[in-house]
Amino acid sequence: MPETPVAEVRSLCKEYRITGENALFSRTFSAVRDVSFQIFPGETFGIVGESGCGKSTVARLLMCLEKPTKGEVYFRGERVDDLPEGRRRFLRPRFQMVFQDSGSSLNPRKRVLDILGEPMAYHGIAKGRQAEKRAEELLSMVGLNPEMKNRYPHEFSGGQRQRVCIAKALSLNPDLIVLDEPVSALDVSVQAQILNLLRALQEQMNLTYLFIGHGLGAVHYVSHRIAVMYMGQVVEAGPSDALFDHPAHPYTRALLDAAPSADIAQRGRSRISLRGEMDDHPPRDACPLYHRCPYAQEKCLSYRAETKPLPGQSAHITCCDRAWEG
Ligand SMILES: Nc1ncnc2c1ncn2[C@@H]1O[C@H](COP(=O)(O)OP(=O)(O)OP(=O)(O)O)[C@@H](O)[C@H]1O
Ligand SMILES: [Mg+2]
Numbered sequence: 001m002p003e004t005p006v007a008e009v010r011s012l013c014k015e016y017r018i019t020g021e022n023a024l025f026s027r028t029f030s031a032v033r034d035v036s037f038q039i040f041p042g043e044t045f046g047i048v049g050e051s052g053c054g055k056s057t058v059a060r061l062l063m064c065l066e067k068p069t070k071g072e073v074y075f076r077g078e079r080v081d082d083l084p085e086g087r088r089r090f091l092r093p094r095f096q097m098v099f100q101d102s103g104s105s106l107n108p109r110k111r112v113l114d115i116l117g118e119p120m121a122y123h124g125i126a127k128g129r130q131a132e133k134r135a136e137e138l139l140s141m142v143g144l145n146p147e148m149k150n151r152y153p154h155e156f157s158g159g160q161r162q163r164v165c166i167a168k169a170l171s172l173n174p175d176l177i178v179l180d181e182p183v184s185a186l187d188v189s190v191q192a193q194i195l196n197l198l199r200a201l202q203e204q205m206n207l208t209y210l211f212i213g214h215g216l217g218a219v220h221y222v223s224h225r226i227a228v229m230y231m232g233q234v235v236e237a238g239p240s241d242a243l244f245d246h247p248a249h250p251y252t253r254a255l256l257d258a259a260p261s262a263d264i265a266q267r268g269r270s271r272i273s274l275r276g277e278m279d280d281h282p283p284r285d286a287c288p289l290y291h292r293c294p295y296a297q298e299k300c301l302s303y304r305a306e307t308k309p310l311p312g313q314s315a316h317i318t319c320c321d322r323a324w325e326g
Contacts, residue, residue, distance in 0.1 A: 004077045005038035006176050006208045007062055007095075012036070012071035014057050014232075031057045033232040034305060035071075039176065044202065044209040046223030046240065048216055048255065050278055054232040055212045059178050062210070063095040064088050076175070093123050096169035100181040102161035105168075106153040112139070112164055113149040116171050123172055138167040141204075143197060159190035166197065170205075178210045183218060195222055216255050220244045225315075228252045231278060231288040233305060238316030248310055248323040250274075250293050287320075295322055 014032040019025075032054045039045040047055045060066045062073055064080055073081035080091060099105050106115055116135040121127040126134045136146035142163040153161055162182060169177050179198065183191040199222060201207055213219040219226055220240050227237040228251060236249040247253045250272060257271040274292040282290040287303040290296050299321070307317040311324065 003040055005040050005074070006076060007210075008038040008074040009058070009062055010036050010072045010074070012058065012061055012073070013069045014054075014061060014066070015069045030232050032061065032068075035227075035229075035232075035234050037227055037234070037237065039208060039210060041208055042202070042206045043224040044211050044222050046211045046213065046219040046226040047229060048213050048219040048226060049229035050214060050255075052278060053229045055229055056180055058229070059097070059180055059210060059212060063097070063178060064091055093119075093172040094175045095178060096172060096174040096176075097178045097180060098162070098165045098169050098182045100184045102158060102165045102185075103153065105165050106161065108153050111150055111152055115153075115164065116149075116168055119168070120171050125172060134171070135167075138171055139164075141170065141201065142167045143193075157190075158186055159194060162186065162194055163197065166194075166201070170201070170207075176208050176210060178212070180212045181214065182211075184214065191218065198222055215259055216244065216252075217259050228255065233288065233319070234307060235289070235320065236316075236318040237307070238310075238313070242313065242316045246316075248316065248318040249320045250295055250322070251289055252318075 012032055012035040013030065015028045015030050018027055018029050035058055037045065047058060049055055057066070061068050064073060068081060072079055075091060075094065080088060113132060113135050116138055117127075117131040120131045120134060132149070135149055139146045139148060144160060144163050144167070148156075153164070156164060182198075183194050186194060195218060198209065202209065209222070211219060211222050223240045225238065226240050226243050227234045228243070228249065229235070230251045236243060236247065236252045243252060244256070247256055251274070253272050254274045257273060272294055274289070274294075276292050282288055283301060285302055287293070287296070287300040290300050293300070305319055307319045310316045310318065
């Protein structure tokens with residue numbers, strides 16, 4: 001029998017109503033369009049794309065923090081987006097999140113012991129001396145000295161604070177940890193340490209992650225499968241190495257080529273770069289990348305936003321026709 005995903009989204013859409021000073025001129029904005037994917041136990045599913053493409057919105061919809069305009073969310077095979085608020089509450093401790101800004105995720109007035117201990121007590125996992133022991137264990141699991149339990153968040157470096165956030169996420173034994181750009185604010189050497197820590201913890205505890213990032217480098221390093229988003233849509237998805245070594249969509253290629261990497265030349269293809277900005281709106285019905293794509297042709301003006309597998313590779317999908325043209 002096929003494995004049940006920890007989390008699954010089907011054809012998710014999210015529209016926001018944008019109201020200017022004059023309510024008559026309000027319009028809807030599609031932040032997420034027809035996004036589907038599954039996240040299986042023990043894997044890291046990566047979402048990559050530039051700022052504003054809808055990554056965090058997808059995460060909030062998946063965690064049922066917002067309701068989708070259309071589409072469905074499943075948790076371990078059970079549909080959850082349409083549950084009444086009271087019945088959805090059981091999901092809160094099941095999904096934990098680690099954000100880019102570790103400073104604002106931790107209450108500055110509380111010691112780490114309380115930051116870790118209070119949610120465990122609230123959710124009936126441990127309290128008193130038992131919670132304190134668990135907090136010490138969590139700190140050492142994330143590479144911090146258990147003695148640090150008495151410190152306040154401002155007494156840590158950025159990298160150490162992010163370790164505390166990871167310990168906090170682990171404290172409730174969640175089914176899924178959503179890592180929303182967890183290393184973007186850290187300097188490069190600390191980024192590598194945190195990414196390695198995440199990988200090691202996953203191996204030890206069979207954790208399941210949704211990892212969101214701007215750059216393909218970090219996302220590729222930690223993810224087993226990746227979805228590339230552009231203007232609210234998934235334009236390419238597949239196994240991490242396949243996507244990294246053989247990107248099929250011009251946007252994925254541009255993301256890869258934008259990374260400062262020494263081995264681009266060794267990949268045996270020329271660099272591509274996109275024109276303009278994501279906010280340059282394409283003509284109606286056109287491919288969303290139309291204005292910016294170096295390969296845009298007339299047929300891209302009538303675009304079917306449909307992802308299909310590449311020839312002979314059922315798991316690697318894209319919506320760009322060029323992929324089938326060779
Ligand atoms: N509550 C909201 N009301 C209106 N628009 C919103 C709302 N939340 C998000 N958006 C818009 O939806 C789009 C996607 O936002 P989102 O935060 O998901 O992007 P992102 O890919 O996470 O970007 P970043 O990498 O900068 O975090 C953006 O254009 C944003 O302005
Ligand atoms: Mg975001």
